[in-house]
Amino acid sequence: MNTPSSISRRKVTTGIAWSVPAVAAVAAAPFAAASPVICPEVSGVGGAIKFPGNSKIKGIKQAYGFDVTLTNDTSETIVISGGSAYIEFTKFGNKSGAPLLYTADPCKGGVPIESGSDLLTLEPGEKLPLFFVVNDTGNSANDSGCIYATFNVSLVGGQPVDTDHCEVIVVPKVCFNDTPPQGC
Template sequence: MQKNTSTLSRRKVTAGIAWSVPAVAAVAAAPFAAASPTGCVSAVPGTAVKFPGGSGPDGIKHGYGFEVTITNDSPIAVYVNPGTVTVDFEKSKDKKGEARLYDKNPACKDAVRLKAMDEELLLQPGESKTYYYVVNITGNSAKEAGCVLAKLALALTPTAPEGADLCNDGVVDLKQCFGTTPPDAGC
């Protein structure tokens, strides 16, 4: 049996306490805002629906969609653009689709498709807007469950301050899953 000969003296304990106190004081003195993360752009999707072939103002085919509320918590104005999208189906191969943003549900006749850098896609700092996100031409409209995996693209305005940077690396990840029988889109 081996004896433990290492002991702590009062001097070692006191030195350890003294060493740790300035670190605690330094942390306490730091401003609270410095510890807060910088806000970015976020997206909250609604319930997914399926679009019957040829629906919408510009013919959505093999499409899925949902309402999405996008919030700009960054300190600069940004454009949100449709970006890229893949649908991960439960049984069949993943399918790339065409990403689209509309001002409202495209099953409604007066819906307008918003193109990249459209003024309607401009979000000021602190602003939230609700759009309708659609994945068109997925190549699959069978009764199969899956998930929409989108990367909305962010862009600075031409008047952005010099040195302004996009948070989220210029991308907002968006994921919304649907069951084997999502409801058909209705107005």
């Protein structure tokens, strides 16, 4: 006689059959998570220059900047955008600033690159030299410190990258002495 609380052999067998694939999938997860993540390469990181409060470059004030080159080491066409940036000053603490991207040092003719520009689309193997500016830090006083910056990565059309590719590129920190070379 079958009561609502009784369990048949068929239900037990079905339950076991469904649990085996779930256990196998869970067991495989750590191996998948440990696979290497492919990120664009960061190179050519130059020394910092300082843009004072009275900078001659329109839109740049109390800022610091440096050269950087990104290489798309992935097999996908990717889009780069300015991520985040802050400066850790020795005396004045952390100051965040707006990240701006230029084709080159703005004091040497570099022009701003707007977010979504075709210039920020990299084909596999393509290199992109940039000038990264941490703008409006609220401080251009003589202090030493280090710049911490990131870029965001997405696929063409704004699609998120898959688990084998990184979504954020961390730039090696760029440190400077009390008076870094001054921009224009």
